[in-house]
Amino acid sequence: IGIITKTSFIKPIYQGSNLLSCLTDKQREIIIHANRVGYYKYPRKINSEKLSKQLHLGRATVVEHIRKAENRIMTQILTGY
Numbered sequence: 259i260g261i262i263t264k265t266s267f268i269k270p271i272y273q274g275s276n277l278l279s280c281l282t283d284k285q286r287e288i289i290i291h292a293n294r295v296g297y298y299k300y301p302r303k304i305n306s307e308k309l310s311k312q313l314h315l316g317r318a319t320v321v322e323h324i325r326k327a328e329n330r331i332m333t334q335i336l337t338g339y
Contacts, residue, residue, distance in 0.1 A: 280334050285327035288313060288320060297324075 278286050291313060296303025304312075310320040 277331060277334060280330050281327050285323050285330070288315075288323045289327045292324060 278289070281289065292298065292304075292309055295309065295312065297306075297309055306321050306324075307317055310317040313320060
C-alpha cells in the first residue's frame with residue numbers, strides 16, 4: 259500500500275464558540291437572516307426567492323453566499339477528520 263511519509267493537522271480558524279467568525283460579513287449577515295426567517299426549518303418557512311427579496315439582492319447572489327457560508331462552516335466543523 260505504501261509508507262506514510264508526512265501527516266499534518268489543520269487547526270480550525272474560529273476561536274472558541276464563535277464558529278461564524280470564519281465567514282465574510284455578507285455571508286454572516288445572510289446566513290443569520292436566513293436562519294431567523296425560517297430558511298433552515300423543515301419544511302422551509304421561506305424559499306430563496308423570497309429571502310433574496312427581503313435582502314434586496316439577486317437570488318443567485320443569496321444562494322451563492324449561503325452555499326459558500328455553509329461550506330466554510332462545515333469545513334471548520336470537520337477540520338481534522
